[in-house]
Amino acid sequence: MEERVFKINSKEIDTTKKYILYCMESSQRIDYNYALYFAVKLADKIKKPLITVFNITDNYKHSNIRYYKFMIEGILKLREDFKKLGIKFVINKNSYTEGCKKFLKNASVVITDTNYLKTQRMWREYIGKISDVAVFEIESDVIVPVRLVSNKQEPYAMTIRPKIYGMMDRFITSIQITPPKIKSENFDIQSWDLDSVDDYINQLNIDKSVKPSENFIGGYDEAQKLLKIFIEEKLHRYKDLRSDPTVDYQSNLSPYIHFGQISPVKIVKDILKEYHIYDENVKSFFNELIVWRELARNFCFYNPLYNQYNGIPQWAKQTLEEHIKDKREYIYSISELEEGKTHDQYWNAAQRELLKTGKMHNYMRMYWAKKLIEWTKHPKEAFDIACYLNDKYELDGRDPNGYAGISWCFGTHDRPWQERKVFGKVRYMNDKGLERKFDIKKYVERFGRC
Numbered sequence: 001m002e003e004r005v006f007k008i009n010s011k012e013i014d015t016t017k018k019y020i021l022y023c024m025e026s027s028q029r030i031d032y033n034y035a036l037y038f039a040v041k042l043a044d045k046i047k048k049p050l051i052t053v054f055n056i057t058d059n060y061k062h063s064n065i066r067y068y069k070f071m072i073e074g075i076l077k078l079r080e081d082f083k084k085l086g087i088k089f090v091i092n093k094n095s096y097t098e099g100c101k102k103f104l105k106n107a108s109v110v111i112t113d114t115n116y117l118k119t120q121r122m123w124r125e126y127i128g129k130i131s132d133v134a135v136f137e138i139e140s141d142v143i144v145p146v147r148l149v150s151n152k153q154e155p156y157a158m159t160i161r162p163k164i165y166g167m168m169d170r171f172i173t174s175i176q177i178t179p180p181k182i183k184s185e186n187f188d189i190q191s192w193d194l195d196s197v198d199d200y201i202n203q204l205n206i207d208k209s210v211k212p213s214e215n216f217i218g219g220y221d222e223a224q225k226l227l228k229i230f231i232e233e234k235l236h237r238y239k240d241l242r243s244d245p246t247v248d249y250q251s252n253l254s255p256y257i258h259f260g261q262i263s264p265v266k267i268v269k270d271i272l273k274e275y276h277i278y279d280e281n282v283k284s285f286f287n288e289l290i291v292w293r294e295l296a297r298n299f300c301f302y303n304p305l306y307n308q309y310n311g312i313p314q315w316a317k318q319t320l321e322e323h324i325k326d327k328r329e330y331i332y333s334i335s336e337l338e339e340g341k342t343h344d345q346y347w348n349a350a351q352r353e354l355l356k357t358g359k360m361h362n363y364m365r366m367y368w369a370k371k372l373i374e375w376t377k378h379p380k381e382a383f384d385i386a387c388y389l390n391d392k393y394e395l396d397g398r399d400p401n402g403y404a405g406i407s408w409c410f411g412t413h414d415r416p417w418q419e420r421k422v423f424g425k426v427r428y429m430n431d432k433g434l435e436r437k438f439d440i441k442k443y444v445e446r447f448g449r450c
C-alpha cells in the first residue's frame with residue numbers, strides 16, 4: 001500500500017481540524033479503491049471522521065449526455081453504498097478545484113486518487129499548493145504505480161512488460177474497506193442531492209446532441225456483470241477472437257475502467273480465481289489490461305505532448321512529413337467523417353458503431369485512425385480529428401489509452417515498416433487486410449446502415 005502513496009506537498013497533518021477529506025475523481029468506486037482505503041485507515045488512526053467529495057462540472061471537455069449519464073448512474077449507486085459505510089458522500093456542482101477548495105479549511109489532511117492527464121494533474125497540484133495541510137495522492141487505478149515502473153517514457157511494450165511483471169505480484173493483494181470507526185453520514189454539509197440521473201442532466205448545461213449509449217449502463221454492479229460474462233463465456237477464446245470485430249469477445253469493460261467504476265486489480269484477481277496466470281488467453285488479456293494500459297499511463301505521465309501530433313517519435317514525424325506532398329485520393333471534411341460519409345463502407349460502419357454504441361471495436365479503432373492519415377492534407381490534422389472524435393463519442397474517451405492508441409497509429413510504441421505512399425515508414429492498414437482476416441461484411445451489416 002505505501003508504494004501507492006505519493007505526497008503532493010510538504011505540509012503536515014493537522015489533527016486540530018474537523019475531518020479527513022477525500023476528493024474522489026478517478027476511482028469512482030468503493031471496491032479496491034486504494035485512496036478510500038488509505039483515507040479510512042488514516043481516519044481511524046487519527047480518530048477523525050472522513051468525508052468524501054465528488055464534483056460534477058458542466059465545464060469540461062466534451063461535456064455531453066453520453067458520458068454524464070453513464071457517470072452519474074455510477075455515482076448515484078455509489079452514494080447509497082457510501083451511506084452503508086457511514087461515510088458522508090458530498091456531491092458538489094462545481095469544478096474539481098473550486099469544489100475541493102470549499103472543504104479545505106476544516107480538513108486535517110486531504111487524500112486524492114491519481115489521474116495521468118495534464119489537466120487533472122494540475123488540479124491536484126493546485127490543491128496541494130493552496131492547502132495548509134498534507135495532501136496525499138494514491139495510485140488507485142493501476143496495477144503497478146507509474147513512477148515505480150519506470151522513471152522515463154518507455155519506447156515499447158516490450159521494454160515496459162518485464163518491469164511491470166517483475167513487480168506485479170506485490171500489487172495484486174486483497175484489500176477490504178470496512179466502515180470507519182467514526183461515522184460521518186450525518187455531518188452537516190450540504191450535498192447536491194437529486195433523485196434521478198435525469199434530474200442531474202436537466203440541471204447541467206451540457207451538450208445534449210451526443211445521445212446516451214444504447215449498450216452501456218454505468219455503475220460497479222454493471223461492470224461486475226460484464227466481468228462475470230467475460231470470465232465465464234469469452235475469456236477462453238480471447239487470444240484468437242479479441243481482434244475480430246464481427247464477434248463479441250472483448251470484455252467491454254473499458255467505459256467502467258475509464259470512470260474508475262471497476263479496478264484493474266479486481267479484474268485480475270477475479271480472473272485468477274478461475275484461470276491460471278500462464279493460460280494463453282489470460283496472458284493475452286493481461287497484455288492489454290496491464291501492459292498496454294499501463295504503457296499508456298507511462299506515455300501520458302512522461303510525455304507532455306501525449307495528445308498532440310508533435311508528441312509522436314521523431315522518425316515517424318520525419319517520414320510522415322517527407323510524404324506530405326504525396327497525392328491523397330480522398331480528402332474529407334470533419335463533418336463528412338463525423339457522419340460516417342466516406343467512400344469506405346468499413347470505415348463508415350466503424351464510425352457508426354461509435355456514434356450508436358459509444359464504443360468502437362479495438363481492431364476498427366486502429367483502422368479508423370490510420371485512414372484519417374490518408375484522408376487529410378497533413379498528419380497533424382488527422383491526429384487532431386482522431387482526438388476530437390475519440391474524445392467526443394467514445395465512452396472510454398479522454399483517457400490515456402485514447403491518446404496512446406491514437407499516437408500508436410502515428411508510430412508511437414511501434415517501429416518503422418516498409419516505406420510507402422502517404423504513410424512513409426509508419427505502419428499501414430488497408431481494407432484488404434480486413435477482408436482477408438475477418439468476415440467483415442457481417443460488421444457492415446450490423447453497423448453500416450444509417
Ligand SMILES: Cc1cc2nc3c(=O)[nH]c(=O)nc-3n(C[C@H](O)[C@H](O)[C@H](O)COP(=O)(O)OP(=O)(O)OC[C@H]3O[C@@H](n4cnc5c(N)ncnc54)[C@H](O)[C@@H]3O)c2cc1C
Pocket residue numbers: 242249250251252253254255257258288289290292293294296360361362363365366369390394396397398399401402403405406408409
Ligand atoms: C485509435 C485508438 C483509440 C483508442 N481509444 C481508446 C480510448 O479512448 N479509451 C480506451 O480505454 N482505450 C482506447 N483504445 C484502446 C482499445 O481499443 C480499447 O481499450 C479497447 O477496445 C476497449 O475495449 P474492451 O474493454 O472491450 O477491451 P478488452 O480487449 O477487453 O481489454 C481490456 C482492457 O484492457 C485495456 N486495453 C485493451 N486494449 C488496449 C490498448 N490497445 N491500449 C491500452 N489499453 C488497452 C483497456 O483498459 C480495456 O478495457 C484505443 C485504441 C486505438 C487504436
